[in-house]
Amino acid sequence: MQHSTWIxxxxxxxxxxxxxxxxxxxxxxxxxxxxxxxACEACHTVFPELTHFGRLFKANGxxxxxxxxxxxxxxTKQEMLSLSSLPPISAMIQISETxxxxxxxxxxxxxxxxxxxxVGFPQQLSLFYAGKVAPHVGAxxxxxxASDAGTIGIDNTDVRFANSMVLPQATSLxxxxxxxxxxxxxxxxxxxxAWGFPYANSDAVVSPLAGTQIxxxxxxxxxxxxxxxMWNESLYGEVGAYxxxxxxxxNPITGGAGPLDGTVSNxxxxxxxxxxxxxEYQWGRSDLEVGMYGATFKLxxxxxxxxxxxxxxxxxxxxxxxxxxxxxxxxADEHLFSLTGTRIHESMQLDASxxxxxxxxxxxxxxxxxxxxxxxxxxxxxxSISHFSTxxxxxxxxxxxxxxxxxxxxxxxxxxxxxxILEANYLPxxxxxxxLQYVTYSQFNGGNNNYDGxxxxxxxxGSTYLLLWLAF
Amino acid sequence: MKSRLVISLGSAILLGLSWxxxxxxxxxxxxxxxxxAVGTCATCHGPQGHSYSPKFPVxxxxxxxxxxxxLHGFKAQTRGDADALGYMWGMAAPxxxxxxxxxxxxxxxxxxxxxxxxxxxxxxxxxxxYQNGDSAQGIPPCGACHGPGAAGTAGAxxxxxxxxxxGQHVQYLMKQLRxxxxxxxxxxxxxxxxxxxxxxxMQAVATYLQSLGx
Numbered sequence: 001m002q003h004s005t006w007i008x009x010x011x012x013x014x015x016x017x018x019x020x021x022x023x024x025x026x027x028x029x030x031x032x033x034x035x036x037x038x039a040c041e042a043c044h045t046v047f048p049e050l051t052h053f054g055r056l057f058k059a060n061g062x063x064x065x066x067x068x069x070x071x072x073x074x075x076t077k078q079e080m081l082s083l084s085s086l087p088p089i090s091a092m093i094q095i096s097e098t099x100x101x102x103x104x105x106x107x108x109x110x111x112x113x114x115x116x117x118x119v120g121f122p123q124q125l126s127l128f129y130a131g132k133v134a135p136h137v138g139a140x141x142x143x144x145x146a147s148d149a150g151t152i153g154i155d156n157t158d159v160r161f162a163n164s165m166v167l168p169q170a171t172s173l174x175x176x177x178x179x180x181x182x183x184x185x186x187x188x189x190x191x192x193x194a195w196g197f198p199y200a201n202s203d204a205v206v207s208p209l210a211g212t213q214i215x216x217x218x219x220x221x222x223x224x225x226x227x228x229x230m231w232n233e234s235l236y237g238e239v240g241a242y243x244x245x246x247x248x249x250x251n252p253i254t255g256g257a258g259p260l261d262g263t264v265s266n267x268x269x270x271x272x273x274x275x276x277x278x279x280e281y282q283w284g285r286s287d288l289e290v291g292m293y294g295a296t297f298k299l300x301x302x303x304x305x306x307x308x309x310x311x312x313x314x315x316x317x318x319x320x321x322x323x324x325x326x327x328x329x330x331x332a333d334e335h336l337f338s339l340t341g342t343r344i345h346e347s348m349q350l351d352a353s354x355x356x357x358x359x360x361x362x363x364x365x366x367x368x369x370x371x372x373x374x375x376x377x378x379x380x381x382x383x384s385i386s387h388f389s390t391x392x393x394x395x396x397x398x399x400x401x402x403x404x405x406x407x408x409x410x411x412x413x414x415x416x417x418x419x420x421i422l423e424a425n426y427l428p429x430x431x432x433x434x435x436l437q438y439v440t441y442s443q444f445n446g447g448n449n450n451y452d453g454x455x456x457x458x459x460x461x462g463s464t465y466l467l468l469w470l471a472f
Numbered sequence: 473m474k475s476r477l478v479i480s481l482g483s484a485i486l487l488g489l490s491w492x493x494x495x496x497x498x499x500x501x502x503x504x505x506x507x508x509a510v511g512t513c514a515t516c517h518g519p520q521g522h523s524y525s526p527k528f529p530v531x532x533x534x535x536x537x538x539x540x541x542x543l544h545g546f547k548a549q550t551r552g553d554a555d556a557l558g559y560m561w562g563m564a565a566p567x568x569x570x571x572x573x574x575x576x577x578x579x580x581x582x583x584x585x586x587x588x589x590x591x592x593x594x595x596x597x598x599x600x601x602y603q604n605g606d607s608a609q610g611i612p613p614c615g616a617c618h619g620p621g622a623a624g625t626a627g628a629x630x631x632x633x634x635x636x637x638x639g640q641h642v643q644y645l646m647k648q649l650r651x652x653x654x655x656x657x658x659x660x661x662x663x664x665x666x667x668x669x670x671x672x673x674m675q676a677v678a679t680y681l682q683s684l685g686x
Contacts, residue, residue, distance in 0.1 A: 036562055036563070037561065037562015037563055037565055038558060038559050038562045038563065039557065039558040039559075039562075041558050042558050042559050052525050052527070053515070053516060053525070053527075053528075056515050056516075057515065060515055064512060064515055066512075066562055066563055066565060066566050067566075068566070164510075164514070166510070166514075166519040166520060167519075170518070170519045170520045170522040170532075171519065172514065172518065172519040172524070232524060233518075233524040233525065234524070282524070282525055282526060283526070284526060284642070284643050285526075285527075285643060331527075333554060
């Protein structure tokens with residue numbers, strides 16, 4: 001779980017929660033390999049991108065195994081327990097160094113600047129319980145220490161029930177339920193936000209102001225229940241709903257974990273519906289998926305205090321996110337190639353914030369697109385190139401100018417941000433990755449030169465990121 | 473398929489593997505095997521052995537003797553092609569002889585079917601190679617061992633059997649042929665047969681075989 005620095009200063013723009021560059025995610029789980037006896041390459045091209053089999057393993061609830069089981073039956077010989085003899089535990093560590101193209105102004109307001117590079121040691125350390133829990137029940141639970149928060153917290157979590165049946169003409173139907181804490185976390189493809197590229201990125205960079213809600217803004221702050229079916233390993237459908245489940249938030253009156261009240265920002269009104277449909281077609285070594293996903297979030301701005309009360313009733317801000325995605329994979333022994341893309345369009349109806357004078361428009365929109373090409377030679381050497389873009393309505397309340405020293409502000413009230421990510425990877429072993437990533441912006445928070453009104457250019461926020469990523 | 477004997481054959485001849493008798497499969501073993509087949513194997517090999525993904529072989533109607541020999545090869549880690557290591561070494565590790573025989577019996581009893589049709593010209597060339605071989609390239613007719621309809625042969629006790637190829641995925645067949653060529657899958661007979669096979673001819677034979685029904 002990662003929180004960008006600007007989120008801590010959320011009083012500037014209470015509506016905005018996410019980043020145009022997806023937050024760092026982490027998913028490489030050797031306990032699945034231990035459980036199945038299969039090598040990483042069965043489920044991944046190169047971790048964490050899934051192969052077709054990896055998608056089936058996930059859809060089947062992480063339950064496929066070949067470990068010796070501790071069993072119990074009742075008097076009618078019904079199975080009461082089937083527990084793996086070894087717990088599916090894994091760990092993951094990311095150690096990194098990040099160089100911003102131009103150092104940040106010193107936070108004290110002095111004339112100096114911040115340290116020129118940032119070492120994350122570790123940037124992130126995760127423990128996983130990832131594997132079968134019982135017949136038809138599996139889980140991937142991730143506990144993460146993140147250097148930006150400096151604390152240990154719950155990260156991506158997906159608890160599943162899954163089963164399958166054979167239909168006429170020997171076609172298959174997999175069906176299941178997922179309890180998870182991040183919209184699109186339950187998805188099977190790497191073209192959707194939760195498991196999308198970049199698979200790791202620095203937490204010591206400047207993130208853009210704007211991002212859509214489904215694009216990680218609510219990650220780990222919601223609890224969702226989704227139901228899915230996959231017919232003949234090709235047609236996939238999923239529906240569900242997400243409700244706020246904030247971590248580390250106390251009710252000011254009870255001092256306990258809830259109920260949530262107006263002191264908390266961006267609480268979902270009731271439950272937010274989520275839907276996903278995708279079709280995957282395989283031929284030869286190729287595999288093509290096209291699909292759509294979306295959700296509607298009605299959020300109370302909240303964030304109130306005794307000086308400025310707020311409540312979890314009355315008008316809401318509605319975010320309607322509709323997205324298209326595709327993923328093409330070519331997987332051979334020597335050459336592996338994938339091309340993924342998504343376009344997320346968000347329509348905002350900001351009744352609550354407009355009434356409060358926090359935004360200048362009652363309606364705004366935002367569109368994020370990403371296109372990523374990845375190539376690997378023998379799963380050892382490879383890299384990715386990605387273009388990303390977030391554009392939308394000008395709103396000087398939503399994307400405000402100031403205060404000093406700028407950096408995470410917009411002089412013209414535009415969210416427009418565009419850029420490229422170049423990444424080179426070397427994997428001496430399938431569970432060890434050395435990565436060099438370069439991020440460059442041609443536009444940042446609506447501008448190229450002096451985008452923040454305090455003299456900083458978009459290119460200054462580019463970064464070079466060296467990462468050692470170990471999963472074991 | 474009602475196989476009298478399930479013998480380790482084909483590639484397994486050279487591996488010196490043991491065999492199991494199909495008639496030894498009792499109802500309990502059959503039930504246990506079916507449970508594993510449906511709950512585990514089907515993830516890759518599809519419902520009733522009809523795999524959807526061309527990476528994974530169709531098992532429906534496969535010769536039981538061949539399946540047993542391959543499972544032994546995976547468990548003994550003597551079949552060394554990359555997918556065997558990556559997928560099947562782990563999956564076969566906990567299988568005992570009774571379960572292997574049960575699984576082989578289950579898949580051999582499933583009804584095979586033709587795969588997607590391909591380019592008619594390729595199929596014609598593939599059929600010619602399959603039936604007549606190509607003496608100029610030193611390629612014997614495949615059908616001599618795999619049978620005229622590519623249904624494979626069960627063989628007899630102590631003798632070789634040959635796998636069903638009809639209806640198999642083109643991609644899987646081509647990968648196996650290349651594995652035989654390079655000895656990644658170390659089967660002397662097939663190494664000799666496939667050594668001179670050009671890529672275009674592999675494609676032709678595989679396309680022909682995929683198009684064949686039961």
